[in-house]
Amino acid sequence: MANSELSIKNLRAGYGSLDILNGVELDVPSGQFVALMGPNGAGKSTLLKTLYGMTTIKDGSIHWQGKNIAGYKSRTILGEGISFVPQGRCNFPVMTVDENLQMAAYTIRDAKVKAERDYVYDLFPILKTRRSTLAGNMSGGEQQLLEVAMAVLQRPKVLLVDEPSVGLSPAAIGVVFDELLRLHASGQTILLVEQNTKKAMEVAERAVILRLGKVIWDGLPKDITHDELGELFLTGKMRGEVEAVH
Amino acid sequence: MSLTETAQQIRRRDLRIPLGAILLVIALTAPFIGSRYVTHSLIIALIFMLPAHGLNLLVGYTGLLSLAQAAFFGIGAYTAGLLAVTYGTPFYVNVVAAGLAAGAIALPLGIPALRLRSTSFVMCTLGFVIIGQAIAKNWISVTRGDMGLSSIPKPHFALGPLSFTVSGTMGFYYLALAIGALATLAVWAIVRSPAGRNMIAIRENETLAESVGIPTWRYKLIVFMISAVFAGVGGSIYAHYLTVVSPLTFQMYYSTTMLIIVLGGGAGTISGVVFGSLLFVGLTEALRITPELRMIAYGLCLLALVFWFRQGFAPLINRFWNAIGGAK
Numbered sequence: 139m140a141n142s143e144l145s146i147k148n149l150r151a152g153y154g155s156l157d158i159l160n161g162v163e164l165d166v167p168s169g170q171f172v173a174l175m176g177p178n179g180a181g182k183s184t185l186l187k188t189l190y191g192m193t194t195i196k197d198g199s200i201h202w203q204g205k206n207i208a209g210y211k212s213r214t215i216l217g218e219g220i221s222f223v224p225q226g227r228c229n230f231p232v233m234t235v236d237e238n239l240q241m242a243a244y245t246i247r248d249a250k251v252k253a254e255r256d257y258v259y260d261l262f263p264i265l266k267t268r269r270s271t272l273a274g275n276m277s278g279g280e281q282q283l284l285e286v287a288m289a290v291l292q293r294p295k296v297l298l299v300d301e302p303s304v305g306l307s308p309a310a311i312g313v314v315f316d317e318l319l320r321l322h323a324s325g326q327t328i329l330l331v332e333q334n335t336k337k338a339m340e341v342a343e344r345a346v347i348l349r350l351g352k353v354i355w356d357g358l359p360k361d362i363t364h365d366e367l368g369e370l371f372l373t374g375k376m377r378g379e380v381e382a383v384h
Numbered sequence: 385m386s387l388t389e390t391a392q393q394i395r396r397r398d399l400r401i402p403l404g405a406i407l408l409v410i411a412l413t414a415p416f417i418g419s420r421y422v423t424h425s426l427i428i429a430l431i432f433m434l435p436a437h438g439l440n441l442l443v444g445y446t447g448l449l450s451l452a453q454a455a456f457f458g459i460g461a462y463t464a465g466l467l468a469v470t471y472g473t474p475f476y477v478n479v480v481a482a483g484l485a486a487g488a489i490a491l492p493l494g495i496p497a498l499r500l501r502s503t504s505f506v507m508c509t510l511g512f513v514i515i516g517q518a519i520a521k522n523w524i525s526v527t528r529g530d531m532g533l534s535s536i537p538k539p540h541f542a543l544g545p546l547s548f549t550v551s552g553t554m555g556f557y558y559l560a561l562a563i564g565a566l567a568t569l570a571v572w573a574i575v576r577s578p579a580g581r582n583m584i585a586i587r588e589n590e591t592l593a594e595s596v597g598i599p600t601w602r603y604k605l606i607v608f609m610i611s612a613v614f615a616g617v618g619g620s621i622y623a624h625y626l627t628v629v630s631p632l633t634f635q636m637y638y639s640t641t642m643l644i645i646v647l648g649g650g651a652g653t654i655s656g657v658v659f660g661s662l663l664f665v666g667l668t669e670a671l672r673i674t675p676e677l678r679m680i681a682y683g684l685c686l687l688a689l690v691f692w693f694r695q696g697f698a699p700l701i702n703r704f705w706n707a708i709g710g711a712k
Binding site (some may be wrong): 237 | 581582584585588589591592593594595596597598
C-alpha cells in the first residue's frame with residue numbers, strides 16, 4: 139500500500155519465551171478504521187500490546203512513518219504518536235475526571251496541559267459535565283469514554299483500542315462506538331480489537347481476522363457474513379475452501 | 385444557598401475548631417495529666433509514628449507492601465548509637481546521619497528488590513530485617529554483638545549560650561512531639577505535591593501509570609528510600625530515648641507493629657497513621673497491666689479490625705470529623 143503509515147512485517151512476539159504472534163503481516167494506511175477480530179488466543183490483544191512496546195519481540199519489524207519502532211519502549215512510542223487504550227477498567231478510580239486527564243498529560247509540558255484538556259472536553263462534552271466526579275463512581279460507559287479521552291489527549295496519529303465493549307451495557311457500547319466513529323470521521327486512524335464482532339463490523343472500514351498468531355483474512359466487512367466469520371474463527375478456513383479440499 | 389443554611393453551617397463548623405483546640409491542649413499538657421508511665425507510652429507511640437509514616441508512603445500511597453521497615457529502624461538506631469558512643473557527636477547530627485544512612489542503604493537494597501512484584505517483594509523485604517539482625521549480632525567488633533551499645537547519651541543541645549540536656553520523660557515527650565509533628569507535616573507536603581499524586585497513580589494502576597509516561601520504577605525507588613529515612617530517624621530517636629541499642633532492634637515484631645499501625649489506622653491517610661500509632665502502640669503498652677490477657681486482648685482488637693474496619697479507622701475518623709464539621 140502506497141500511503142501505508144504503519145507497516146508490520148513478519149512480526150513474531152509474545153511473553154517471555156512464549157510466542158503468541160507467529161509472523162503477522164499488516165499494513166494500515168493513515169486514517170483507516172481497522173477491526174482486529176479472531177477467536178480467543180488468536181493474538182489480537184498481543185498485537186496491540188506489541189505495537190505499544192509491551193511484549194518481547196523475537197523477529198520482524200514494525201515500520202511507523204518510515205522508522206522501525208520494534209523494541210521501542212511504550213513511552214517512546216507514545217511520543218511517536220501511537221496511543222493505547224488497554225482492555226478492562228484502566229483509569230485511576232480514586233481521582234476525578236480532571237485529575238485523570240492531568241495524569242494522562244504527564245508527558246506534556248505544563249503550559250500545554252490545560253489547552254489539551256479543553257480540547258478533550260470539547261471532544262467529549264459528557265466528560266466536562268463530570269469533571270469533578272471520581273472516575274470510579276462513573277458508569278462503565280463513561281469510564282470507557284474517559285479512557286479513550288486519556289489516550290486521545292496525546293493527539294495520537296494512531297489510536298489502539300483493546301475491547302472497549304467489555305462489561306458494558308448495550309446502550310453504553312453504542313455510546314462508546316459512536317464516539318470512536320466520530321473520532322474516525324475527523325481523520326483518526328484506529329486499530330480496534332473487539333470480541334463483539336457484530337458491532338465491530340458495523341463501525342470498521344476494514345476487518346482483519348487473526349488466528350493462532352497470523353492474519354488469515356483481510357478485507358471489507360461487507361465481504362464476509364457472520365456465519366463465514368464464525369467458520370473462520372473455528373476452522374481457520376472458509377466453507378468454500380473446506381469443500382474445495384474435498 | 386439560603387442565609388439560615390449558611391448560618392447553620394457556620395454554627396456547626398465551629399465544633400471542629402474547639403475539638404482541635406482541645407486535642408492540641410491535651411497533646412501539649414499530656415505529661416502533666418497522665419502518669420509518667422502514660423507519658424512513656426506516648427513517647428514510644430510518637431517514635432513509632434515516624435517509621436509508620438514512612439511505611440504509609442510506601443504501602444498506603446504507592447501500594448508496595450514492605451516488611452523492611454524494622455531493618456531501617458535498626459540501621460537508624462545503630463547509626464545514632466555508634467556515632468554517639470564512638471565519636472560523641474551531638475543528637476541532631478546523629479538524627480540526620482541516621483536518616484541519611486537508612487536512606488542510602490535503601491538504595492542498593494531497593495534496586496534489586498523493586499524488580500520483584502507483590503509477594504516476592506514482601507518476602508525480599510522480610511529478608512532485610514533478618515540480615516540486619518544477623519549483622520548486628522555477629523559483627524561484634526563494631527556492634528558489640530548481643531551486648532549491644534549502651535550508655536547512649538540523652539539528647540543534648542548546645543545553641544550558643546543556651547545549652548540543655550533533654551533527660552526527663554517530660555522533656556523527651558516534647559522533643560518526640562515536635563519531631564512527630566514535623567514528620568507529619570513532611571508527609572502531608574509530600575502527599576499533596578504532584579509527586580504524591582503520581583504515587584497514588586502507581587498504587588491505583590501501575591501499568592497505566594507507566595503507559596502515561598510516569599517513570600514508575602524510579603518513583604518506587606525514591607519512595608522506598610524516603611520511607612527508610614523516616615524509619616532511620618525514628619530508630620535514632622529510639623536509641624537516644626532508651627540509651628541502649630541491641631540486635632533486638634531488628635525485630636520482625638517491629639515491622640508488623642508498624643504495618644498494623646498503617647493498615648489499622650487507615651493506609652493512605654495521615655490521620656489514620658497518627659491515630660494508629662497512639663492506639664496500637666499505646667494499647668500494647670497500656671495492656672501491660674494485664675500481662676496474662678495482653679496478647680489476647682491485642683489479638684481481639686486485630687480481629688475486630690479485620691471484621692468491622694477493613695479500611696482501618698480512618699474512614700470512621702473522617703466521618704466523625706465531617707459530622708461535627710456540618711458537612712453533608
